[in-house]
Amino acid sequence: MKDYSELKAMNKTVDMTRGRPAKEQLEIAMPMLEAAGKLDYRCGAQDARNYGDLKGVPAARRLFADIFGGDEKNVVALDGSSLSIMYELICCAMHFGIMGSKAWRDREVKFLCPAPGYDRHFAICEAFGIKMIPIKMLECGPDMDEIERLVSADESVKGVWCVPKYSNPTGVVFSDEVVERFAALTPKAEDFRIFWDNAYIVHALYDEDIPLKNLYNLLEERGKQDMIYEIASTSKITFAGSGVAALRMSEGNIEDFLRHLKVRLINPNKVNQVMHANFLKDAAGVREIMKKHAAILRPKFELVNEMLQDAFKGEERVSFSKPKGGYFVSFNVQGKAKEVVQLASRAGVHFTAAGSTYPYFFDPNDANIRIAPSVPDMDELEFAMQTLIASVRMALK
C-alpha cells in the first residue's frame, strides 16, 4: 500500500463531497426520455401540458402514495427538489404559522437535529435563525429520551429533522421502537412537526431491504397525522434535481399548505410528472429500477468497507458504518476529522468539510467524515480510500 506522499505525488483528483449518482446510474432513466414523445399527456379532463392541478397529476400522486404506503389524497407531487419542499414548509410557517398557529418569525423557534445529519437541513434552520439543538444519533435512531423530554417540555421546539431510513450520513434505519416513540410524542407546541425526510425510502443496496415502520400510518391511527410531513423524491431514482418530489401529509396540512402554495405556483412541471409516472409505474416498478442502481453502487460500498476493515482492524480511535442502503458511509476518527479532511484534500481527495454533518458545523468530537462513494469509478475510489486511510494514519501518528 502506498503511503501519503506517494499518493499525493500521483496528482489525482477525486470528488467525494456530495451524494451524487454516477454516470452509469443516470443512463438507467434514459428510456423515460426516449418515451417522452409518445405519451398521452391528456390525463382525463386536464391536459398535463397546460395550466392547472397545483397538487400535481394524479398518476404521479398515486405513484408516490404507493411508495409511501399511503393514500393518494394525502400526497402532493411537485417539482424535482425535496429540499425546496422542506424550505417552503418552514418558510410558510415563518410567515403564516401552520394551520392557524402564530407565525414563527420574530419568536424563538428551535429544531431538534439528530447529528451527524444532513447539512442542508441545518442550512435551512440557519437561514431562518431557527435555533438548532443537536440530538445524539444512536444505532437505532436518535436519542428518543432526549427528544421526548424536549418536545414535551418546550413550546418553542417546533420541529425535528429525520432521515429515518439509510440515514444521511450514518446509514441507520430507525428501529420499530424509535418510530413508535415518535408516534407517541406529545409535543407542547400545537404546530410541532416531524420532518420525515424519507430520501432513501427505496434505496436499498441489497435484495434484503431493512423495513421501516410507517410513521404516518401510526400517527393516523392515533388521530395525530397533522404532526408529520413526509418527503421523498426521484432524485436518486431518475435524474438528480430534475425529477419529481412529493409530500405526504394530512388533509388539514394539505389545505393549509396549498392556500399558500397557490400564490407562488400555478402548477409543478406536470409533463415531467407524466413521464415519471409512465416510466416508474408504481412502487414495484421503482424497486426494479433501484435494483439496477444497487448493482452499480454495491461494489463501491463493499470496496470502501473492505479497505476500512483491513486498514483499521483493532484501531479503537476509528469507527465506521456498514450501511445496507443510502448514499453514505459515516467514518469517525476521534479528534482528527478536520485534519484528515485537510490532508486528503491536499492529496487531491475532497470530502464534505469536517463538521458539516453537525448543526453550526460543530462536531463536538471533531470525529465525523462523510464518505460518498457513488461518483468515482472503482479505480478512483480505491485511490480515494487509500488516500483517506493514509491521511488518517498520518493524523493518528
Added chain:
Amino acid sequence: MKDYSELKAMNKTVDMTRGRPAKEQLEIAMPMLEAAGKLDYRCGAQDARNYGDLKGVPAARRLFADIFGGDEKNVVALDGSSLSIMYELICCAMHFGIMGSKAWRDREVKFLCPAPGYDRHFAICEAFGIKMIPIKMLECGPDMDEIERLVSADESVKGVWCVPKYSNPTGVVFSDEVVERFAALTPKAEDFRIFWDNAYIVHALYDEDIPLKNLYNLLEERGKQDMIYEIASTSKITFAGSGVAALRMSEGNIEDFLRHLKVRLINPNKVNQVMHANFLKDAAGVREIMKKHAAILRPKFELVNEMLQDAFKGEERVSFSKPKGGYFVSFNVQGKAKEVVQLASRAGVHFTAAGSTYPYFFDPNDANIRIAPSVPDMDELEFAMQTLIASVRMALK
C-alpha cells in the same frame, strides 16, 4: 343574433377565466419531447442529469439572454413558473432584505400596481401584507407622473409591477417615453425594484411586432441596473407551467439572490432546460415557434374584435382593447362589470371575477372584464362572445 335567454337555453359552457394556451398550441412543442431521448445531456464538465448548476444550464441561460437582449452572465434559468420567481424575490426581501437592506417584514411596504393588471401579482402582495397602491394604466403605459412622485417621495415604496409588453390585460406596450421615465426613476428606497414581468416578450399576434425599449440596458447605461428584475418564461411558448422561467438581473442582485436560493434548491430541472434550449435554440428560433402560436390565436382575437365592434358601435359606455399581442382583450363597461360577469356565468360563459384585475379586487368604476379568447375553439368563442354581448346589453338596459 340570439338574445340572452336563447343563449342561456343552449346550456353550453365556455371557460374564459385564464390565459391558457389552446390544445393545438400545445401540439407545437411535441417535437421537443420526441427529441428528448436523443439529446446529449453532458453539457461539458457538468452532466445536466446530475446535481449542480444552481443558475441553470448555460444553454438555457444563453437562450434567455438572447430573448431578453442581454448578457448570459445576468441570467438565471429556473423551473417552469415565473410566478414562483417573483414570489421568491419578494419572499427573500421580506426575510432578508435585498443586497444588505433591512428585511421588509414587520415594516410598512408599498407596491405600485398599474391597474387593470395581473391578478397573481396582486395576490403575492396580499399574501405578504404589502400595501398596494393602484396606478392608472393609460394608453402608453402606467401614469408615470404618479409613479415618479410616489417612488421619489416615499421610502416604503419598494416595488412596482409591470407587464411592459402586450400587458395583462390591456394589451398595452409601454411607449419609449414611459420606459425612459422608468429608467430615470430616482427612488427614495435603496431597495426599490421594478418587477419587469416580460411575460409576453415574444408573444406578437402579427408579423409586425411592436418594439419595447430594453429597460435593463437603459438602466445599465446609467449604472442603475440593480433597480430591475426582468422575468420571462416559456409557459406560452412550449408547455404552460412545465417549461423554463428565467430572471435577468445585475450581478449584485444575482449574488444576493443565489445566496438565499442555494439554501432552497440544489438545481432547477436541467434536463428540461436542455430539452428547451435544443428545441428553441435562440431568439430567432423562438420567433419561428411564436408564429405558429399566432396563427392559431390571431383568428380568435379578430373574431372577438369584430363582434365587439359590430355590437357596440357608438355605445359610449363600452370600450375595449385591440391588442397586437399577448393573451387578453380588456373590455370595459362602466359600472356594470360585476353584473355582466354574473349574467354571462349564468348563461354558461365564465370570465375571471370582475375586479380581479385590480388590487384588493376593487375596480373603482366596476368596469373591467378580462377576455381570454385562447382556449375556446371558434364556435365556442362565438357563443361566448354572443353571450357576453347579450349580457352587456341586458345590463345596460
